[in-house]
Amino acid sequence: MKKRKMYFRMITASLLRRRSRMVIALLAISIGAMILSGLLTIYYDVPRQMRAQFRNYGANMIFTATGDSIIPEDVDKAAALIPSDKLVGMAPYRYDTVRINDRPVMAAATDMKGAEKTSPFWKVDGDWPAQSGEIMVGKNVAETYNLKPGKRVTCTFAPEKEEEKGPAAEAGENQGGTDKAAEATTEEEVVLDNYIDFTVTGILDTGGKEENYVYMNLQDMEELTGKETVYDICELSVSANAKELETIADQITESVDGINARLVKRVTQSETTVLNKLQALVLLVTVIVLALTMICVATTMTAVVAERRKEIGLRKALGASNKSIVEEFMGEGLVLGAVGGLLGSILGFVFAQVVSMNVFNSSITLMPWLVPLTVIASVLVTGLACLIPIRSAVDVDPALVLKGE
């Protein structure tokens, strides 16, 4: 039999036939490895999870016009520069003043489906407008005009005078459609106010300035104002970290002439701050758990050495060198560390999954490289924890312990 075979035979026999004490050490290592593996999984997965959560706080990127307004083609070009898996939603906005009961109200026209994604925190009493002729009104507007979901409201828009009209407005008028004419009172000109009868689908409650607006589809705005669709602003929700967002914004600003892409600092900065703090907390907890594991293993191994003083003395009496004693006890520790690490990395994934499901309500992705990393970390921690007990094993005086002193 080779020496190595006998070495492993002794180590496995010691671990397997002296179960009670070793189970405690193995449990300590497994729990430590489980927390390590679980927290590392969360550490690497939490930015993804948190970014998804942060998307609930609204747009984190805005396109503004470098000139008077943004043309839709530029928005399409810019959107093409954002990886599709990172673009959560995009809502271009066009603002104009319309009248309700002859009083001016700010109207915002947008892509409602995109707005729902970029402003998920908006609370709507009723529904979002789904088709032409539907409108969502801000809470303040609703109170002023006593509007409720299902009620009808007429929005009018006074077109500019002939000399002020642009070609777009003319085009809009020429299309006819639902535009209605109102009689003018002056002799030299006939001014027709455009109007649309809208059905109120929902009341918008945000606690902010949005409550003073009415929201309609872009086609309705084009029809009402008679102006060709251009955008004043475009809000985007992009699932990426601050650095990636900056890269994307810079690329868009450089590549698309009509657009200046900017980040919403309060969102991206708070996102980065929270993520950094959370990751620091996870790291801190991991370090503390590893330290506790080390203390637990060191305590257990110290007790093991104390229990086995006679055996150590016997080995020394039979001619075991200090190196042999170190190799044997370290071998036991490292096997425990490896087995505990392997067990812990499996349990850690389960632990991370449970945490993720409860906190973020989404499953976590398995990172296979965490298994060897956890095993190596457990082996290192156990090895370090064994140093002091092994030192006391080496110091055993065979003459004393074999006499029972």
Add this chain to the structure above:
Amino acid sequence: MSLLELKNVSKIYGSLHALDHVNIKVEKGEWLAIMGPSGSGKSTMMNIIGALDKATEGEILLDGVDIAKKSASALTDIRRDKIGLIFQQFHLVSYLTAVENVMLAQYYHSVPDEKEALEALDRAGLSERAHHYPSQLSGGEQQRVCVARALINYPEIILADEPTGNLDEANEEIVVELFRKLHEDGTTLIVVTHNPEVAEVAQRTIVLRNGKVDHETINENFTGKIKHITLQ
């Protein structure tokens, strides 16, 4: 040249002289018994001869080499290569089988050889118990495993400290018989005992008292066989 020679060996603990200028010679192949009351220095002498402890002063010549001033590491090598130890309390590794316990001595000495270990156990009459754990063996069987372990590396000296102290008469006879066979094979035996019956089996007996050699006797009728005294 004697195999082992102690010259003016003393072991002093504070003001206590556990051994006080002891002079002993042991020839190769000799069977020596060391006797004495408790505290006479038997165990101290056993530890010093067994390279488990160092003398405070004096020379200990083993095969002509003074081991008294050797380092701890050198003493480990001497224990491994030249001495086979047998203890009163057996000291077997509880989680290893009988044969594995024998192989443990081989492991530290050279290369473990299960066949050879089984043969050693066979010599001790334990071939059928080779794969039993110490807890499954009787006291006598455990001590016979210890004898097999002590002789497996063919040491120059087998040093037994109270080898029959925990055994009944039947097992005592078996162990002494094993010693006799070892002696016949030319092994040098030093047996520390307080049992006169075991001491009388040896060729020569040294009696220690207060750390000094009190006297020594030669067994003129040496047979190597134990004679139990029956109390009338």
